[in-house]
Amino acid sequence: MCELLGMSANVPTDIIFSFTGLVQRGGTTGPHKDGWGITFYEGKGCRTFKDPAPSSNSKIANLVMEYPIKSCSVISHIRQANRGGIKLENTHPFVREFWGRNITFAHNGQLSGYKLLALFDFMPIGETDSEYAFCWIMGKLKQKYPTKPKNWQSVFRYTAKLCKQLDELGVFNALISDGVHVLAYCSNNLTWITRKAPFGPASLIDKDVTVNFSEETTDNDIVTVIATRPLTDNESWVKLEPKQWVLFRLGVKLN
Numbered sequence: 001m002c003e004l005l006g007m008s009a010n011v012p013t014d015i016i017f018s019f020t021g022l023v024q025r026g027g028t029t030g031p032h033k034d035g036w037g038i039t040f041y042e043g044k045g046c047r048t049f050k051d052p053a054p055s056s057n058s059k060i061a062n063l064v065m066e067y068p069i070k071s072c073s074v075i076s077h078i079r080q081a082n083r084g085g086i087k088l089e090n091t092h093p094f095v096r097e098f099w100g101r102n103i104t105f106a107h108n109g110q111l112s113g114y115k116l117l118a119l120f121d122f123m124p125i126g127e128t129d130s131e132y133a134f135c136w137i138m139g140k141l142k143q144k145y146p147t148k149p150k151n152w153q154s155v156f157r158y159t160a161k162l163c164k165q166l167d168e169l170g171v172f173n174a175l176i177s178d179g180v181h182v183l184a185y186c187s188n189n190l191t192w193i194t195r196k197a198p199f200g201p202a203s204l205i206d207k208d209v210t211v212n213f214s215e216e217t218t219d220n221d222i223v224t225v226i227a228t229r230p231l232t233d234n235e236s237w238v239k240l241e242p243k244q245w246v247l248f249r250l251g252v253k254l255n
Contacts, residue, residue, distance in 0.1 A: 002092070002108040003032055004190070005076040006175040006226040008182040008248035012070035013223050017202070017211050019076060020065055021231040024206035026055030026078040035091040036061060038076035039104045040069045041179035046102045050091045072250055073177045077106035084127035093175075094131050096122055096138050099148045101178045105134040108228055109171030109187055133172070137162050153247065153254065156183045160245040167243060175226060182248045184226045186240035192226040193237045194251065202232045222251035 005022045007015050019038065027033035036055035039048040047069070051060045055078050077092035084090035092106040107130035114129050121142050122135040140162055141155065149155050159176060163185040166172045173190050176183045184190055197220075199213035217223075230237040240246065247254045
């Protein structure tokens with residue numbers, strides 16, 4: 001199985017602390033050594049870094065950890081391959097354009113019978129069940145919204161319904177973002193935490209690193225982090241129930 005990491009914040013924030021914990025699970029403290037990726041949103045644009053090498057010894061991952069890109073929405077993934085070879089095209093996150101917004105998707109789990117789902121307009125480049133499912137979601141969104149949607153929260157509520165359908169095909173933990181919203185859908189394993197004033201220290205589980213967020217933030221900052229498993233051992237993470245989903249906008253939970 002893979003692991004997911006997402007962030008939703010009300011101010012541009014770097015994710016170096018959380019990402020440092022995640023990359024250790026990609027071959028050092030965990031078995032997810034078949035590639036990794038991360039997408040940062042910046043305004044209407046986004047930049048994605050991917051590498052089919054283990055994240056724990058990836059030079060590109062080191063670059064990301066040393067280069068504090070600040071973003072309000074981030075999606076990241078470390079892979080333990082089950083369908084599709086260890087190749088760049090099979091590495092998450094996947095990105096597609098929808099009504100002038102970059103939609104980013106990452107998935108943890110395994111699906112069966114997914115090729116019975118009809119695809120149109122959006123086609124996978126790689127061989128994974130994850131990208132196939134994402135293309136199906138995007139096609140269904142295009143059917144549902146033939147004109148530009150006015151309410152993007154309704155788009156994500158409909159996307160959550162599509163995630164529930166895919167959940168019937170196996171395990172489907174997923175993160176989806178348009179750069180403003182971050183949708184987290186839980187099939188069996190997903191957690192989240194919102195950090196806001198008063199801020200305090202946080203210590204990583206997978207590496208001996210502690211950050212005192214009161215020295216790095218302002219009282220107005222709101223930062224939500226979503227992860228397959230908690231990344232810190234001195235904070236209270238919320239564990240989602242199976243088939244539960246949450247939607248965040250700029251760090252704030254909307255449902």
